[in-house]
Amino acid sequence: MSEATQTAPEQRRPHETGGEPLISVRGLGVRYGDRKVLEDVDLDIYKGETMVILGPSGCGKSTLLRHLEGLAKPSVGTVHVSGTDIGTASNDELLRVRRLMGVSFQSAAMFNSMTVGDNVALPLREHTDLAESTILLMTKMKLQQVGLSGVEDLYPTQLSGGMRKRASLARALALDPEILFFDEPSAGLDPIIAAGIDELILRLKEAFRMTIIVVTHEMESAFRIADRMCMLDQGTVLAVGTSEEILTHTHPRIRQFVQRIPDRHDESAHSYITGF
Amino acid sequence: MSLVASVGRATIRQVEYVGLLAIQFWHGLRLSLRVNPFAGRRLRWKRALEQMAEIGVRSLPVLCVVSGATGMIMALQSGAELRKFGAMDAIINLVGTSMTRELGPLIAAIVVIGRSGSAISAEVATMVVTEEVDALRAMALDPLDFVLVPKYLAMLVTMPCVTVMGVFSGILAGGVFAHFTLDITLLMYLQRTVEILLMRDILSGLVKALVFGSIIVHVGCLEGFLVTGGPEGVGRSTTSAVVKSIFLVILADLLCTAFFYFFWR
Numbered sequence: 001m002s003e004a005t006q007t008a009p010e011q012r013r014p015h016e017t018g019g020e021p022l023i024s025v026r027g028l029g030v031r032y033g034d035r036k037v038l039e040d041v042d043l044d045i046y047k048g049e050t051m052v053i054l055g056p057s058g059c060g061k062s063t064l065l066r067h068l069e070g071l072a073k074p075s076v077g078t079v080h081v082s083g084t085d086i087g088t089a090s091n092d093e094l095l096r097v098r099r100l101m102g103v104s105f106q107s108a109a110m111f112n113s114m115t116v117g118d119n120v121a122l123p124l125r126e127h128t129d130l131a132e133s134t135i136l137l138m139t140k141m142k143l144q145q146v147g148l149s150g151v152e153d154l155y156p157t158q159l160s161g162g163m164r165k166r167a168s169l170a171r172a173l174a175l176d177p178e179i180l181f182f183d184e185p186s187a188g189l190d191p192i193i194a195a196g197i198d199e200l201i202l203r204l205k206e207a208f209r210m211t212i213i214v215v216t217h218e219m220e221s222a223f224r225i226a227d228r229m230c231m232l233d234q235g236t237v238l239a240v241g242t243s244e245e246i247l248t249h250t251h252p253r254i255r256q257f258v259q260r261i262p263d264r265h266d267e268s269a270h271s272y273i274t275g276f
Numbered sequence: 277m278s279l280v281a282s283v284g285r286a287t288i289r290q291v292e293y294v295g296l297l298a299i300q301f302w303h304g305l306r307l308s309l310r311v312n313p314f315a316g317r318r319l320r321w322k323r324a325l326e327q328m329a330e331i332g333v334r335s336l337p338v339l340c341v342v343s344g345a346t347g348m349i350m351a352l353q354s355g356a357e358l359r360k361f362g363a364m365d366a367i368i369n370l371v372g373t374s375m376t377r378e379l380g381p382l383i384a385a386i387v388v389i390g391r392s393g394s395a396i397s398a399e400v401a402t403m404v405v406t407e408e409v410d411a412l413r414a415m416a417l418d419p420l421d422f423v424l425v426p427k428y429l430a431m432l433v434t435m436p437c438v439t440v441m442g443v444f445s446g447i448l449a450g451g452v453f454a455h456f457t458l459d460i461t462l463l464m465y466l467q468r469t470v471e472i473l474l475m476r477d478i479l480s481g482l483v484k485a486l487v488f489g490s491i492i493v494h495v496g497c498l499e500g501f502l503v504t505g506g507p508e509g510v511g512r513s514t515t516s517a518v519v520k521s522i523f524l525v526i527l528a529d530l531l532c533t534a535f536f537y538f539f540w541r
Contacts, residue, residue, distance in 0.1 A: 071410055098416035109411035111403075123415045168411075181414075 015046045015228060022047045022082055022179065022211055023068055029076030030063055030235075037063050038235045041077070047178075050205055050212040052222045054246075055232035056257065061215045062106070062183060064232065068213060069181055070097055082178075099127065102172030106183040108164040110156035116143070116167050117152030123174045142170040146200060162193035169200070180204065182214040186221050194221060201225050219258065223247075231257070296502075300420065301494050307421045308428050323426035324433075331392045331427075332434030339387045339438055340445040346379055347371055347446030351453035364458055365468075371450035372469040376477045377536075380443030382529055385488035387442075388435065389521045393492045396427055397517035400500020401510040409501070424497045428490070435489030436482045443481065480536045487532060488525050495521045 021044035028041040038060045045051045045068075055061050066072045067079050070086045079086040084097050110119050121139045124130060130138070143149055146166040156164055165185065172180060185201065186194030198221050204210055205225075216222050222229060222243075229246045231238040233253050239246060247258060255261075311320050354370045400423055403409050409419045451465040460468075499517035503509045 066410075069414055071413055095416045098414060101414060103411065103414035105407040105411055105414075107407050109407035111408055111411075112406075122417075126415070126417055171415075 015044070015049055019046060021045055023213075024080040025064075025068070025077070026080075027077035028064070028067060028074050028079060030060070030067070030072075030074070036235050038067075041232075041235075041237050043230055043237065043240065045211065045213060047211055048209050049227040050201070050214065050225055052226035052229045053213065053215045053232060054217065054219075054222055054229050054257070056217060059232045060235040061217075061232055065181060065183055065213070065215050069101060069103055070094055099175065100178045101181060102175070102177035102179070103181045104165070104169045104172045104183065104185065106187055108156070108161075108168040110164055110168055110171070112156050114155075115152060116148075116154050116156060116159065119156065119167065120152075120171045120174055123171065127175060138174070139170075142173050143167070145173065146170045147196070162189050162196070165189065165197065166200070169197075173204075176208075177210070179211045179213065182212065182216075184216055185214060186216065186218050194218070198224050219260075233257075293498075297494055297498055300424070300498055300501075301490070303420050304424050304428050304494065304497075307418070307425050308432075311425060311429065320421075320426050320429070324429040327427050327430030328434050330395075331388060331430055332438055335387055335391045335438060336441060338391070339384055339442045342387055343375070343380060343383050343442035343446040344449035346383055347375055347449035348453055350374060350379070350446075351450040355453065355457060367450065367454055367458070368465060368468045369472050372447055372472050373477055375443050375446040375450070376473055376481045378481075378529075378533070380446060381439050381481050381484040381488060382525070383446075384435065384439040384442045384485060385492065385525045386522065388438065388489070389492055389518055389525065392431075393496045393521045394514045394518050396493060396496030397499040398510055398514045400497050401503035401513040402500075402507075404501060404503050405506060405510060419501070420497075424493065427497070428493045431489040431493045432486060435492075436485045439481060439485035476536075476540060480532070480540065484529065484532050487528050491524050491528060492521050495524060 023043075023045040025041055025043040028038055029036075030038040041060075041064060043051075043064075053061050053064060063072070067074055067086070068081070070079075070081060070089075074087050081097050082100055084093050086094070086097070089097065110116070111122070114122070117136070117139050120142055121135050124135045124138060128135075139152060140149070143151065146169050148163060148166055148170065151159065151163065151167070156167065159167060169182075182201065185197045189197070201212060201214065202225055205212055212225075214222070214225060226243055228240065228242055230240045231246060231249075231254055238251050238254055239249050241249070246254065249255070249258075256263075350371050351367050354367055355364065358364050358366050358370075400409075403419075403423065409423070412419045412422055447466070447469055448462075451462050451469075454460060454465050455462050458465075496517045499513040499520065503513045505512075
């Protein structure tokens with residue numbers, strides 16, 4: 001952990017410049033039946049910053065991400081992305097917002113019936129009038145950007161998990177998005193490849209000044225890439241702050257998460273293990 | 277009270293399903309009509325062509341065998357009765373009209389449900405489970421436009437074609453039976469069939485083929501989109517797509533037949 005704290009702080013972080021937030025969530029609440037998934041979530045994400053949404057499994061991270069991506073409409077509260085209210089936006093407005101975004105899904109979500117090259121070229125073919133030769137060239141470049149070359153003609157099932165994830169990132173980058181979403185970038189990957197993906201995110205941040213939103217429960221990776229973090233637990237935001245602020249936060253649940261302490265007096269966990 | 281409540285709940289669910297189907301049908305039709313084969317949108321047509329091969333060409337062998345067998349069964353069963361009245365040559369009318377108007381489209385639909393309806397729902401459900409549908413939406417692409425439209429276009433083109441092939445093999449099989457029992461050549465049998473059949477019979481069969489094709493694609497896709505749970509949900513949605521498609525196809529067959537009986541004599 002000590003290594004992570006040494007990440008050099010930038011001179012002036014995006015959230016300190018006092019501009020309008022690019023994404024703004026107010027009072028967001030989500031229920032599935034009787035179960036509260038998110039409750040009264042407030043969050044601002046500024047242009048050019050890397051926001052990591054952290055929290056234990058089932059805390060509502062992925063649901064929050066779906067709302068930020070505009071894939072789900074909020075029933076309670078509001079989500080504004082680049083000035084557009086997702087809840088009341090028309091279809092055309094939603095399409096405009098979505099074209100600002102690139103999303104890399106947890107399961108990579110590559111289309112298995114198409115080659116990797118066609119997958120990456122898909123947004124270009126659908127949304128631009130570029131010539132086929134230009135599209136092929138751009139596809140090659142995007143794949144090179146994520147460290148994959150010569151895989152254009154392979155099918156996604158022929159790639160390893162890490163390669164698939166990088167290919168899905170190449171697809172997300174195809175239209176040069178302003179906002180990049182990353183759902184569990186290192187889930188199911190070995191530590192070396194996971195570290196490689198962290199590097200990739202840092203490089204994208206440096207090179208393109210993208211706004212990057214990452215959902216993860218990997219603390220090390222989170223502290224490496226984050227400008228700010230949002231700590232979720234049981235559907236509520238416990239804290240939003242820089243890595244240092246989260247590291248030194250006094251909330252018991254955050255301390256527990258940061259220091260990897262298991263739930264001690266959780267009867268359900270106990271009965272699960274003992275079988276009673 | 278609980279009985280009333282559960283009946284009510286089930287009714288609401290079914291009405292909701294029909295509503296969803298209608299909405300999807302409307303959007304699918306609108307999007308399909310927008311696809312212009314001569315301008316851009318190459319990808320849709322490329323995918324539609326692939327689907328045509330899958331739905332049409334590859335289902336032909338099974339379909340021809342099943343339709344042929346049905347034509348033969350029709351001839352055998354009716355022959356057994358008609359023999360008593362010495363009206364054996366009515367077999368030609370019976371097999372010809374019932375295959376064209378009724379059994380041809382219905383059997384084609386059932387074979388296509390088994391092969392393609394289940395495959396469509398499995399494919400769409402897998403796409404939902406593996407977040408591919410979310411990925412499409414996140415790329416500002418309409419899943420209906422991308423997933424349903426190529427299949428729908430393919431179905432609208434191929435379903436009448438395979439129906440015609442099925443009807444033909446059914447009539448041909450009837451002809452083989454007639455050849456051995458009626459002492460007429462196959463050519464004569466076919467000539468008689470052509471004389472007997474009205475344009476109305478053929479058109480009503482083709483209209484049914486289009487209606488059945490629409491039902492198969494839309495139910496398959498909707499069941500796929502409505503999948504819940506992980507991979508085991510895919511199996512459930514496939515089963516339910518097949519059951520609902522067969523049910524709705526037969527219901528639609530009844531409505532079509534009644535319509536033709538009363539309004540198109």
